[in-house]
Amino acid sequence: MVEKHGQLKNEVFVTNKTSFCRRLFTSPRFYIVFVVFQVFFIAFFIYPGDSESYNQMLVVTNQQMEEVLFNGTTENLCLFAETGSLWNSSNPVKRPSCPIISPYLVGVKTPVVDLSIDWEDVFAKYDVVRCNGHFKPSSCQARQKVALIVPFRDRYGHLKVFLNHIHPFLMRQQLDYKIYFIDLDDDILFNRGLLLNVGFLESSKEYNYDCYIFHDVDLLPENDHNLYRCSDQPRHMSVAVDKFNYKLPYVSIFGGVSAMTKDQILFVNGFSNKFSGWGGEDDDMFNRLKFHNMTLMRSMDDVSTYKMLKHKQSHPNPKRFKLIKTGMKRVKQDGVRNLEYEILKRNEFPLYTYIKITI
Ligand code: BGN
Secondary structure (H helix, E strand, O other): OOOHHHHHHHHHHHHHHHHHHHHHOOOOHHHHHHHHHHHHHHHHHHHHHHHHHHHHOOOOOOOHHHHHHHOOOOHHHHHHHHHOOOOOOOOOOOOOOOOOOOOOOOEEEEOOOOOOOOHHHHHHHHHOEOOOEOOOOOOEEEEEEEEEEEEEEOOHHHHHHHHHHHHHHHHHHHOOEEEEEEEOOOOOOOOOOHHHHHHHHHHHHHHOOOOOEEEHHHHHHEEOOOOOOOOOOOOEOOEEHHHHOOOOOOOOOOOOOEEEOOOHHHHHHOOOOOOOEOHHHHHHHHHHHHOOOOEEEOOOOOOOOEEEOOOOOEEOOOOHHHHHHHHHHHHHOOOOOOOOEEEEEEEEEOOEEEEEOOO
C-alpha cells in the first residue's frame, strides 16, 4: 500500500513535470526570453573586441574613477596611477608589457581642426586622463614613460585642438605619458629652447621618464604609426609637414617635434637658453648633437606626416645667426645644467599640466 502510494506520488509528480516542460518548450515567450538572454550573454561575456579595447583605453572605469575622485584627492589619484596600483597600493598589479606595436593603431587619421569645439566637450571626451594630463594603459605595462613638453604662449585655440587630437593619438600607442605646457612671463620674449629645458627639468622631478618629446603646439601628427618613443640616438619626428609640402626643408632641421632620452639630453646639456624670439635653437641643438658625435634618426616621411595649424609668423631673432656660429663655445655653460628660473604658476588641469616661469 505504501509502495503503491509512493508509485502514485511518483506518477503524479512525473506527470506534472512532463506537462510543465511541455508547456515551457512550446511557449513562444520562453523562446523570446531565451534569445534575449543569449544576446546579453554574448555581448558582455563572450565578445571580446569592444570591451577589451574599452578596458585598454581606460585607466579605470568611470564609476571607479568617480569613487577615487570624490573620496580622495587628485594627488592620491595621481599617486595610485603612478604606482600602477589603482585599488590596493600594498598589492601592486603586475601587468604584462604592452605589445611592441599597439593593436589599436589605425594609421592615417586626418586631424580635426575645429577651433570652436567646446572645452567641456574635450574634457568629457577624455575623462580617462584625469591626472593632470597623465595617462597609462590599464591592461599592460607601457614600454616607455613619455613626457610630452610643449612650449607655449597665448595660443589657447591651438592648445584645445592639440589636446583633442594628441590624447587619443597617444592612447592608441599604449604609452604611459603626461603632457606639460610650459609658458614664459608675458614681459619676456618667447624662448623655445629655454622652455623646453624647463619642461625637461620640471617633468623629471615628477616621474622617471624614459623619453622627452619636445612638441610645438601647432603640429598635429597625421599617422599613429609615427611612434612617440625614444631610440638610442636623438630623433627628429616632424619630417613631413604639410606647410613644407611634406618635404624636409633642409637636412639638419631639428625643429617642430623631436625626441630625446634623459641621458641624451644631459650629454649635450639640453638646449641653449640664449635664443630669444623665433628660430635657431633647434639648429643649435643639431650642432650640439654633431659636436658630441651623435647621429640623428628620422622615421620614413610617409609615416612622420604632420598638419600645421595656421598662425601669424613670429618675429625672427636677428641675432640667431651669430648665436649659432658661436654656440659650441658655450655648450658646457649654456643649457639645462646652469639654468635658473622661478615658477610663477603651476596649474594642474585634467588634460595637461601648465607651468609658467620667469627668469
Ligand atoms: C629655420 C630656422 C629653424 C626652424 C626652421 C623651420 C633659423 C636659423 C638660420 C640660420 N632656423 O630657418 O629654427 O625650425 O626654419 O621653421 O632661422
